[in-house]
Amino acid sequence: MEALIESIARGLGQGSVYAMLGLGFVIVYKGTDVVNFAQPALMILGAFFVSWFTFDAGLPFFAAVPVAMVAAALLGAAIERVALRPMVGQPVFSAAMVTVGVFFALLTIATRLIGTDIRRAGDPWGLNAFVFADSIQVFQVDVAKVVTALLAFLAVGAYFKYSRSGLAIRATASDQETALAQGVKVGRMFGLSWALAGALGALAGVFIGAGGVGFEPISALIALKALPAIILGGLDSIKGALIGGLIIGVIESLSRTYQPGLAPWLGANFDQVVPYLVMLIVLMIRPYGLFGTPEIERV
Amino acid sequence: MLTIEGLEVVYEDVILVLKGVSIEVPDGSIVALLGANGAGKTTVLRAITGLLDVHRGSVRKGSIKLDGTPIHHLDAPATVAAGIGQVMEGRRIFIDFTIDENLRIGAHTADRGSIDANLDRIYTLFPILAERRKQLAGYLSGGEQQMLAIGRALMAEPKLLLLDEPSLGLAPLIVQQIRDLIVEINQQGTSVLLVEQNANMALSISEHGYILETGKVVMDKPAAILREDDDVREFYLGLREEGAASFRDVKHYKRRKRWLS
Numbered sequence: 047m048e049a050l051i052e053s054i055a056r057g058l059g060q061g062s063v064y065a066m067l068g069l070g071f072v073i074v075y076k077g078t079d080v081v082n083f084a085q086p087a088l089m090i091l092g093a094f095f096v097s098w099f100t101f102d103a104g105l106p107f108f109a110a111v112p113v114a115m116v117a118a119a120l121l122g123a124a125i126e127r128v129a130l131r132p133m134v135g136q137p138v139f140s141a142a143m144v145t146v147g148v149f150f151a152l153l154t155i156a157t158r159l160i161g162t163d164i165r166r167a168g169d170p171w172g173l174n175a176f177v178f179a180d181s182i183q184v185f186q187v188d189v190a191k192v193v194t195a196l197l198a199f200l201a202v203g204a205y206f207k208y209s210r211s212g213l214a215i216r217a218t219a220s221d222q223e224t225a226l227a228q229g230v231k232v233g234r235m236f237g238l239s240w241a242l243a244g245a246l247g248a249l250a251g252v253f254i255g256a257g258g259v260g261f262e263p264i265s266a267l268i269a270l271k272a273l274p275a276i277i278l279g280g281l282d283s284i285k286g287a288l289i290g291g292l293i294i295g296v297i298e299s300l301s302r303t304y305q306p307g308l309a310p311w312l313g314a315n316f317d318q319v320v321p322y323l324v325m326l327i328v329l330m331i332r333p334y335g336l337f338g339t340p341e342i343e344r345v
Numbered sequence: 346m347l348t349i350e351g352l353e354v355v356y357e358d359v360i361l362v363l364k365g366v367s368i369e370v371p372d373g374s375i376v377a378l379l380g381a382n383g384a385g386k387t388t389v390l391r392a393i394t395g396l397l398d399v400h401r402g403s404v405r406k407g408s409i410k411l412d413g414t415p416i417h418h419l420d421a422p423a424t425v426a427a428g429i430g431q432v433m434e435g436r437r438i439f440i441d442f443t444i445d446e447n448l449r450i451g452a453h454t455a456d457r458g459s460i461d462a463n464l465d466r467i468y469t470l471f472p473i474l475a476e477r478r479k480q481l482a483g484y485l486s487g488g489e490q491q492m493l494a495i496g497r498a499l500m501a502e503p504k505l506l507l508l509d510e511p512s513l514g515l516a517p518l519i520v521q522q523i524r525d526l527i528v529e530i531n532q533q534g535t536s537v538l539l540v541e542q543n544a545n546m547a548l549s550i551s552e553h554g555y556i557l558e559t560g561k562v563v564m565d566k567p568a569a570i571l572r573e574d575d576d577v578r579e580f581y582l583g584l585r586e587e588g589a590a591s592f593r594d595v596k597h598y599k600r601r602k603r604w605l606s
């Protein structure tokens with residue numbers, strides 16, 4: 047029982063990180079029709095920014111986070127302007143390939159910046175835990191992950207519902223010509239979508255090295271698990287990113303806890319594969335995910 | 346005042362669709378632009394509102410001026426800022442937006458302080474929309490969607506409103522309602538360029554009419570004269586009985602063609 051609760055709590059925490067990354071993917075996908083494979087690199091650079099502003103620039107951690115988010119947002123907007131804008135009107139596949147190129151370019155930069163040592167996130171949570179019912183341990187960092195993700199989703203939801211530019215991004219996503227006819231500068235909305243993805247990448251990046259683990263360039267690959275999350279939730283659904291992220295996180299954590307004992311014949315590190323297995327199953331039986339729009343599969 | 350002179354438009358660099366079109370919309374007036382399918386009416390509107398490049402089209406010759414200032418090189422957002430509003434063919438409302446959100450996106454370029462007053466104005470003009478402001482626009486009927494599209498265009502307080510076939514696919518009673526609304530909007534001070542295939546409706550409220558056929562203006566007369574013109578009467582007789590027996594449609598279509606060529 048204790049193990050179960052602790053495992054679920056860890057899964058929800060990790061799933062929240064996938065959800066924030068997934069939200070970045072979904073915004074870019076909805077807003078610009080581009081599948082953004084550069085998101086993991088935005089995350090690792092965001093993680094570096096937070097760490098740098100904390101340890102090298104001497105900002106308090108809670109000030110470093112928003113500053114890093116702004117830096118990553120500017121980076122996202124710059125990528126859109128330089129690499130993706132010329133691809134407008136080109137096949138979706140070509141634009142996706144451009145983002146793969148951007149991913150490797152940014153990862154190289156991140157490797158230079160981070161160096162060979164493991165960098166610390168500078169977070170205040172470390173390995174501290176809350177203890178319930180005498181013996182159930184829930185790490186503070188997992189609570190922080192869940193709370194941050196929920197706040198991020200609420201903020202993004204309110205932004206798309208109530209703000210002028212949020213409405214304009216949605217209009218652009220829905221019908222570009224009609225958005226233009228309302229006076230929306232469509233290119234600027236593409237840039238804004240990428241800026242949001244960058245900021246969310248940095249926010250997720252905060253947690254990649256938090257909780258006492260630290261991060262290195264290769265930690266970027268963790269972000270790839272946001273892909274199974276959004277495919278499960280639906281590529282074009284914000285709600286799907288949240289729920290898909292949480293489900294993937296919990297499934298992964300449960301299999302890490304129980305698979306070695308219950309099904310050792312599946313091999314070691316099976317939990318690393320589980321998210322992708324879920325993704326394959328979803329693609330076979332419901333390719334548009336739990337909350338996605340059915341047409342999406344035709345893209 | 347909108348002045349179009351000798352406008353030539355090509356699609357894909359080769360398909361010449363407008364061949365020297367000249368049209369004027371004086372301030373405060375309603376001007377009708379009539380013509381059969383494929384005549385180039387929508388293309389004229391795209392040229393005015395900077396939407397040609399979305400369709401791989403471009404202005405090759407001629408000019409479009411708003412109050413003397415050339416606007417045919419502006420992009421779409423700049424034409425909105427210049428005071429031109431439009432209701433595109435097929436309404437094109439955002440079906441996944443609420444009615445309120447559809448109207449608010451229409452005010453994208455407008456002064457933030459003006460939004461509430463304009464929402465009030467539009468909801469007074471279209472009470473049906475007011476009742477359903479929180480509902481998704483996709484659930485509205487065709488006529489209501491048309492009203493929403495017009496309301497959305499009005500949110501930016503345009504000097505000039507371009508309407509592309511607002512009567513398309515609507516029942517006669519609704520067409521009449523839309524017609525009265527256009528008059529009311531015009532009386533509130535907005536000039537209107539009304540593109541229609543329903544010549545009967547359009548000429549009944551406009552001061553002046555242009556008839557476009559395969560990219561050329563073949564008639565350009567005060568609406569009162571067009572209404573009495575025998576050829577035009579035939580022209581809209583055919584349209585008035587739209588939906589009648591198909592044999593008749595074919596016949597009218599042929600007669601129309603003869604007159605227009």
Ligand SMILES: Nc1ncnc2c1ncn2[C@@H]1O[C@H](COP(=O)(O)OP(=O)(O)OP(=O)(O)O)[C@@H](O)[C@H]1O
Pocket residue numbers: 356357360362380381382383384385386387388389400401402434542
């Ligand atoms: N993007 C495009 N590329 C090539 N040709 C086009 C394009 N858009 C329109 N055309 C052609 O230009 C001509 C005029 O089209 P337009 O849509 O302006 O006509 P219309 O008068 O609005 O017709 P309708 O009453 O059917 O709406 C048509 O022959 C059409 O096939």
Ligand SMILES: [Mg+2]
Pocket residue numbers: 386387388434509
């Ligand atoms: Mg048309």
